[in-house]
Each structure stands twice: as C-alpha cells, then as structure tokens.
Amino acid sequence: MNLLFLTLGNMDNVHERGIYSDLVREIARRGIQIYVVYPGERRTSLKTEFTDIGNIHLLKVKTGNITKTNLIEKGISTLMIERQYLKAAKKFFSNLSFDLVLYSTPPITFSAIVQYYKKQGSKSYLMLKDIFPQNAVDINMIKPNGMIWRYFREKEKKLYKVSDTIGCMSKGNMNYLLNHNSFINREKVEIFPNAIEPVEMKNDEMIDAGVLEKYEIPQDSILFIYGGNLGKPQGIDFLLQVADHFHQVENGFLLIVGSGTEYDRIKDHLKTFHHKNVRLIHSLPKKEYNFLLKKAEVGLIFLDPRFTIPNIPSRLTAYMEHSLPVLAATDKNTDLKTILADSKSGFWSESGDLESFIEHARIFANNSNLRNEMGKNGRNYLEEYYDIKKTIQILLKHC
Template sequence: MALITIDYPPARTSAAVQMRDLAHEFQRQGHRPVVIVPDTKVEKPWRLEEANGVEILRVRAKPMRDIGHVRRTINERQVSYILARGIDASPFAREDWDIVVWYSPTIFFGPFIRKLKRRSGALAYLILRDIFPEWAVDLGVLRKGPAYWYFKRHALFQYKIADVIGVQTESNLVYLSDWCSRTNKRLEVLHNWQHPPVVGPCSIRIANTVLSGRTIFCYIGNMGLAQGMDVLVDLAARTCNRSDIGFLFVGRGSEVPALKRRISDLGLTNVLMFGEIPAEEIPGLLAQCHVGLLALHPNHKSHNIPGKFLSYLRAALPVLASVNAGTDLQCIIENEGVGRAFAGDALDDLYAALNILADDVSLRAEMSERCTALADRLFSPASTVRQIVGHLISGAVRPTCSP
C-alpha cells in the first residue's frame, strides 16, 4: 500500500507526526506501507529509507513551506508530476498497489493518485483535513474569482479520484454530502489520531526561564492567519498582573513576526516565544506545562480538529480554546469535560476560565484523566487503520473509473 503526504518526519508539523503514526500502525497490523513524500533535502531524484519497518521514498521537490503564496502554489501544482517522475525512476516503478491513502493538504495530489490507480487498479482513500479553498474565502484571503475557481477545480478533481473520503468532523460532512450523493462516493468522519507519546528530553527548559515556577499555558504548532493568535496575546496582556501565570508559544508560521512585534510593543514579560522544535521533543515540553491553548480564526466556517489538540490530550493537559462559532471542536471540549472553549470575541470568558484553570488544581487533575480517556477512545491510530482498511478491503467499496 502507498501513503502519500507532503509532511513526514523529520518535518515537525502535526501532520508529519500523524502520518508517521499511521504508517507505523499499518505496519503493526500486518500491512506493508510505503510512504511517498516530496523532500527538498534530497540531492538525487529519489532516496529510499527505512524506519521502524516502514519504507520511505523521498522524491526531490521544491519547497512548499514558508514561501510566498504564488510561489507555493506553483510548487504545489508541480508536486504530482514530480512524484510521478520520481516513482518511475525508483524500485517502485512497477509496484502493484492494492490501497492508496493520501493526506490533503495539498489539493494537488490528484494526477499522481490517478496514475497509481490506473496502473494497479488500487482503491484510494482521501484523508481530507483542509476544506480549501473555502476556508481561505472565509478568512478573506481569497475572493470567489479566477484564483478561487482554479483551486476549486483541483480540489474537486481529488474528490473525484477518491473511492472514500474521510473528513475530520460531523459538520464537515455538510461541505461534501450533496456532491458525494450525486457521484455515489462514500463520505465519512475519520477522526485525527496520535500514538501515546514517549516523554523525553526537550531543548526548552521552562525552569531556566523567567517563567520558572508559574502555571504555564502553552501553545504549540502553526501560527498563521487561520489560527487567529491575536486573542491569545490579548489574553496574556489581560493576565499580566498575575505573576504566577506564564504563556509559552512554540512553533512557526506566517504571523510569528507580527506576534513578536505585538508582544514587544505591549511590553509583555509573561510571554515567551520559541521557534519550532523537533516532534520528539513535544512530549517533554508539554510535560512542563499545565494547560494547552488553542486558537482558530473566528471567521472560519469549516470545522477542524487541530493536531495540537491531540497532543494536549495525549499529554493530559486541559485545553483552553478560542474557536469559530458552532464548531464541533467546542462541543467535544465542553461535552467531554477536557477544558473550556469559547467562540468569537470572548476575551472576558477566556480570562475568567483561565483564572479558574490556573487556581483549581483538582479541576485540572479531573480534566487530565478525561483527556487520556478521550484520546484512547476516539483518537487512536489502531482504530483509524481498521476504519480505512475495513472499507477498502471488505468489498463494500468498488474502485471508481479513472477520469
């Protein structure tokens, strides 16, 4: 079987960690996964590696992170053809794939998936984690003009290639339900997943910083337009009179420079920012913290369960979240009792909840237990693999005719 993604370790994104965990679980359950990933650090056209019994085919590609929107679009648009050339030159040129699983974003894998399906008659499962370009319209990044319809065409093409599409939440079903009913596609909820972490050393030692001894509210991961991080800076500013509370922001993203300037302009001494750290250091970082922070831009209309939410659950950290209205994430946090979540412009509510979480150690302990239970019940790689394979090899799903 083939697993296709633009993110895989040593990349430090939550998607990379998820795809690593998925590949290892496929292998553990008796499959032979081959991860196919574009990589800017490969000097030759391709390089084959093995890690924990999983084969990884890295194909030389151009960067798709931390570059301008136009250049990123051009490079992502080429990724299918780059992977196709790479695999044709590799030992897998004549591989007879039975299952193809791919992770979106990006929306541009469609032509490559079609090539693999035509070659071997494989069944294909799309793990859809980004309803793009819809979210870009919600945030005002795109208007419904030529660029929108260009991206929409590529998104619809990958939907057409898939035999089964797995979205993050129940509410995401709405975006594709009409289309799937017309095309006889199988559409379902496939929750995110993550293995229980191994806590090891971390290069960030809070005890050696100005936040030593405080109750730490930690944010990890991407800091871009979609996250709406300003509300967390506002929360830190509101809390600056409490010397027992600290904020830690760790990650990368387009908004990092602006966030640093704002923290400096406000003179906040209760906030520390660090760049992205290796994925294997994240459990060691979260073990030093007390509450995990989440932020989603309030203008989002699509629903999303960020990978960092799973990291917090696995670290048994209660969650304090600022989310878009009506999101399934808010329902999960509140209904499962793993934290507090508020929609829209709710700084007063966030501040009140922050103070409760900071002061009530027994409440945090109760939430911690529920975090672990929820992660085991709903977000395990084992159940994810069984769900994917159960559909594709049961005979209930037939391969689509390649367009």
C-alpha cells in the same frame, strides 16, 4: 499487501511522533508494505532518494519549497508536486501494484496520480484534513468566485470524485463536506479522526525543571502553552489580545511555541509591550517541546473566527496525550467545542470573546483539581477514540 501513501509531511524520521508517522508505523506493524512519498524541499534536498526501513519504504522526492516560503513559491511548488511525485513513483515503483492509495489534504492536486493507480486496480482513500480553497476564502487569502478560486475549486472536485472513500476528522467536518458538495455520494464518506499512538508520559523532574529555567518560566506559575503553527489561520489578532490581558490571570504564564508567517509580528508585538508573564519561543525540537508539555498545566488552541469550515487542529491529540485540559478559542462553526464538552476535557470560547477566554483561564489557574480531572478525561477520550491502533481498522477495511 502494498499501500501507497502520498503526503506533504516530513517523513525523514518515521520514528518521530505525529499523526502521519504514527499511522505509517501502525500500518507496517500489521505486516503491510507501506510506500511513503513525501517532499524533499529544494532548500534541504539535492536529489530524490529511496530508503527501506523494514516494511516502511520512503521515497523522498526533490520538490520546490512548500513551507517557510512566500505564497508565490509555495503555490508554484504545490502545483508541480503531483507531476514530480508521479514521475518518481513510476521510476521507483515500476514493478509494484498497490491495494490502496492513501493521501491527505493539503494539497488538493493529487487527482492525476490517484487516477493513474486506480486504472491499475488500486482503491483510493482521502484523509480530509483541509478543505481548500474555501478555508483560504474565509480568511481573505483568495477572492470568492475569482479565477484562482475557480481553478482550485475544480481541482478540489476532481480529488473528491476520484476518491473511493473520504475520511473526515469529525461529524461536523463530514456534514460540511456533504452539504457543500451535493455530487458526493454520502455512502463513501466516513469519520476518520486525527489519531496517534498514545504513550505513557514519565516525568524527569531534573530535566523538566531545567527546561523551565532555560526559558525563564517561573517554577510556581500555572503554565498555559500554545504549540504549533503561527499563521493567519490561528487568528493571531485574538492571540495578541489574550497576551495583552493575560496579567489578569493570577499566577498564569502564557508560553507560545511555534513558527509561521505571523511569528515576527507576534515577536515585535511582545517586544513592544514587555509582558512579564508571556514568552514566545521559536519552534523547538520535538523532544524539548515535549518536556515543556509535561510541565504545562493547560493546552491552548486558537483558530480564526471567520472560518466557516469545522476544523479540528491536530494539536488536540498532543494535549490529550499529556493529560492537559484544553482551552480553545475558535470560530463558532467547528465542532471542537462539542468534542471538548462531550469529553469533559476543556473549555471553549468564541475567538474574539476576550472576557470569556480570560475567565476560563482564571478558573483553570485557580482550580488544580479541575485541571487534573479534565486532563484525565482528555487522556481517557484519546485512548477511546483517537488511538491509532483502533482507528486504523476504519482505514484497513477498505483494502
């Protein structure tokens, strides 16, 4: 069996942990030949390259810069990527047929390449991770009903129509999709959550302590960690409010790790106010970040309060894997709050409700038994519902 996977994720190290790399490895373990097409951005790649690693076949296509660049270059590169992927796939996979074409959003511009392989008999599966352009409208990056919106809305519809099956991250995500796209047949939509390959977390006290010392984090503090993208979708205004008031959390230490368009803004803000119990670190190698997760006591999630789309950030699975209770501040539309309540693995506050967020942080800081209990609950929930070994069955039944 052959499966084609189109992604914007960096797959240079397919053995690295992550929702897409874990998915690829699990498919390969099932004896399936999986062909992965992913971008080699201009800043790092000189040419298109093809590599075989057992059942995993990697086609790195030279593209424009998609990440860590301005909106104009990102937009142009995203629009060009479909043609670049299709050209490379035709060249390197000319003698192959695929049982299933798998792809995720972003981007929403893969309809032509999906249609090309459907005409050859492939089935198609969309992993819906991002509902664009509405998410950009929500945070005022695109004008509703404007020319840009209309262009991408048509692209979005084409992608939904060409997809035989659409896998949504959560029930709320699925209901939103169906309620706002009446042309979609409900029968072809299902829940396919973010999932990983859970591994046992072993502590190395010497190494872990050294990481805390390196970043000047007090050994006896209660470490609250946020790790991930630092952009407009994360609701940075509220994150900065939390930083300004985190001194109210006795013995609490707020660590922010990541990169993105708002990183410099956060850096300048923290430099101005000199918070003693808040630290900002630029994105780290995965291994070192995982050492920090091992020493953390609480995992944080932030989303902009204006979102109307139920988003489920992938960092939730990383926190659950490390048995970290979760403290989330998001829009009121996401069903993340329902997931936290059902799993008994954390607290939720609406983004902007500073009093509620700080109170929840205080509760965590003052109750180690609660932290441990909620952390274990999250790990158990991960193993039950977000283990790629189990969720992969949802996908493979369509092959």
